[in-house]
Amino acid sequence: MRFFIYSRKSVYTGKGESVENQIEMCKQYIRSKFPDVVEDAITIYEDEGFSAKDTIRPQFQRMLQDIRERKPDYIVCYRLDRISRSVSDFSALIEELNDRNISFICIKEEFDTSKPMGKAMMYIASVFAQLERETIAERVRDNMCMLARTGRWLGGTPPTGYRSEKQQEMLVDGKIKISCRLKESPDELQVVGTIFEKYLELHSLTGVSKYLIRQGIQSRNGTWYSLLGIKEILHNPVYCIADKEAFSYFTAQHANVCFEEKDCKGRYGLLAYNKRDYKKKHAPRQSMDQWIVAIGRHRGEIPGKKWVAVQGILQDSIPTGKKPANIHNESSLLSGRIICGKCGSRMFAKRRSHPGTAGGEFDYICGNKLRGGVCLCDCQNISGSQADAMVFAYLVNLAEESPGICKLLEALKRDLQKQTREDPPACIETKLHRCDDAISHLVHTLSQDGVGAAFIQHVNNRIEALEQERSSLLQEREQLQMKRNSITGLHLEIERLAGSLSDLKGLLRSLSVQEKRSLIHLLVQRIVWDGKNLHVFLDLASNGTESL
Known part of the structure; x- marks a missing residue:
């Protein structure tokens, strides 16, 4: 008989359920159930540092290829979630194994798909594994909403125009709580105001960049503002004053707005959370219906009406199939060389x-x-x-x-x-x-x-x-x-x-x-x-x- 052992761990720790420990326990199980098996009949696949969110893992993919070419009798793993937390991914694997008459053994939960009850319990366990993952994701979103309602700055590099400032709060039981808020940097905020004004006037990122250079205005790092940097400033709701226009705009975009219209006093700026999807390559910016928008504890700089107008101009400048991006010259031979x-x-x-x-x-x-x-x-x-x-x-x-x-x-x-x-x-x-x-x-x-x-x-x-x-x-x-x-x-x-x-x-x-x-x-x-x-x-x- 031929056995494949699969082991996986997301983060290397050197202890606990390490891939080495998983492999050793799987070997012990095989020896106890199949005492005549020799070491050469066991093939090991290890994925260290890979999540179970999908099956795009080098050794897992190699195992799938070997399953089709070498056909083992059993696939053995330590625990079900070492394979996948997705019901669809897991079901696809089990169906392929069934078609090839290959049994799947999970030693921790004691499932064996060579038996009808083991197959049924395996599917039930995979459903609960996915439910656990989705529940964790929901708790993360709920916690982000709760934090957003406080208007706290949660860390990271402060945007242009602000710096991070720690502040202490006394709780009811006498404990001291330390949190962060954005503190205004007047000189930088003046530059931000200029960027918005010139963009509304010129409708051009390049035009704004040239104006800043002619005026000798540089970033906090002593470099010229890049086109991408200017665009990020114009897109950032941190500068937008929490007023009725801003509330109407984000509500219309179906964002998770964590305040009511009556809370709009026209003084504080906004904070947006969950703007990027870190589960995907390059962490792309998410659509606004995924954002969590709250009133911050910092002073806003740009009135909602003006900020919304800028978003409209930026949106209109995005190339589409009917309106392609400008090309300097499609017939030049040496451009850029x-x-x-x-x-x-x-x-x-x-x-x-x-x-x-x-x-x-x-x-x-x-x-x-x-x-x-x-x-x-x-x-x-x-x-x-x-x-x-x-x-x-x-x-x-x-x-x-x-x-x-x-x-x-x-x-x-x-x-x-x-x-x-x-x-x-x-x-x-x-x-x-x-x-x-x-x-x-x-x-x-x-x-x-x-x-x-x-x-x-x-x-x-x-x-x-x-x-x-x-x-x-x-x-x-x-x-x-x-x-x-x-x-x-x-x-x-x-x-x-x-x-x-x-x-x-x-x-x-x-x-x-x-x-x-x-x-x-x-x-x-x-x-x-x-x-x-x-x-x-x-x-x-x-x-x-x-x-x-």
């Missing part, structure tokens, strides 16, 4: 808007200059059509006159093959799962009774640190994945070009815009514009540098 020689920023294609210019005319402009004008960079623009023509003509001549182009393509081909063999670090996924599970575990603690304010602040600070770590891991994973996804396409481009060298000059002139971009991406390491000359650096430095 030219580097400004003065400030090091990338240069992008921008259509000319002067009266009398042709519709397709465009220039390459420094990204800093595009964002903040000559205050950030005064590098002269370069004609887009001329720059594209010069760079591409140079590559065509290089292909015809220089035998080094063949060596360059071969070197690029070898480099891509080497990169294809390099797997991204597997530890990234493990670390991401551990961050997600740790955040879920910390959120779960908020559902416990008798949670104090100091502990809540500590938990939220820890969640914030985990979120930052998670964001870094996601960015690293995305960069690795993007790199790997592009390798196949680049490899095919090289094969096609290398196979057509007999008439490469004619081939190059007949390429589409996208194919020309691919060629430039393959052969050119970077292009630098110093205001007078365009310097082309070929990849791998095989053919040096050329100034055009």
Whole structure:
């Protein structure tokens, strides 16, 4: 007989129901019930640092694959929730095992699906496991609502315009309770007011950014406000005064509003909880019907009518199928690949808007200059059509006159093959799962009774640190994945070009815009514009540098 043992634990602790202890107890059970079983007949699958919220776990998926290929007689686990807390996931597994005549044994609850009663009890237990999970989630939501009604700041980085301030309260039994509230920072709040005013005037995030740069207004970190940072400020209800307009707006959005219209005194600002879904990748912002909105203990800055008007403008600026996002220039070859020689920023294609210019005319402009004008960079623009023509003509001549182009393509081909063999670090996924599970575990603690304010602040600070770590891991994973996804396409481009060298000059002139971009991406390491000359650096430095 063949046995598969599956073990799982969300967070590593080194004690208690560790995966090692689970495996050992499963082995003891197998030996006691099947004394003739040899060690080689037992296969072990361990998932350390993965939650039971779904079945996307490396070793669990590997076990499913082995079930279909090697067909064990029994699947053994320590406890039912080691497999899943979802009835649908568990039912799907049991059905597949039944179809393959494989028995499932859970030693803690003493279930054995090879027997009818064991199968029935297994389904009942899985229903209660899911009920427990949903009950915990409901208690978390109830606790968040209770905390929201107090208007306390629960920790984390205070928004622009405020700082966190501790305050003490004397309870009836003489105990001291410490909580946090937002305290105004007048200088920063003045900037916030300016951002709202300019956005209502210009209807443009870029326009607001340029205005702040021209005025020399920087963030608390001494850097220029990014477009994303400006958008976050405009979206944040913390600045919205709790008045009748704000109450009507959030009520219409079906948010969980934790105050009545009579409570709107037109003085305090709002606090919103449950704005992001941390169970999903990248923790996306949730729709407002999932928000919990309460009156805070801080002074609001923006009247509800003005704040609501800003939300309307932001919503209208979101691209849709009927209203696509603005594109600088869909025919440019070098947008984002030219580097400004003065400030090091990338240069992008921008259509000319002067009266009398042709519709397709465009220039390459420094990204800093595009964002903040000559205050950030005064590098002269370069004609887009001329720059594209010069760079591409140079590559065509290089292909015809220089035998080094063949060596360059071969070197690029070898480099891509080497990169294809390099797997991204597997530890990234493990670390991401551990961050997600740790955040879920910390959120779960908020559902416990008798949670104090100091502990809540500590938990939220820890969640914030985990979120930052998670964001870094996601960015690293995305960069690795993007790199790997592009390798196949680049490899095919090289094969096609290398196979057509007999008439490469004619081939190059007949390429589409996208194919020309691919060629430039393959052969050119970077292009630098110093205001007078365009310097082309070929990849791998095989053919040096050329100034055009």
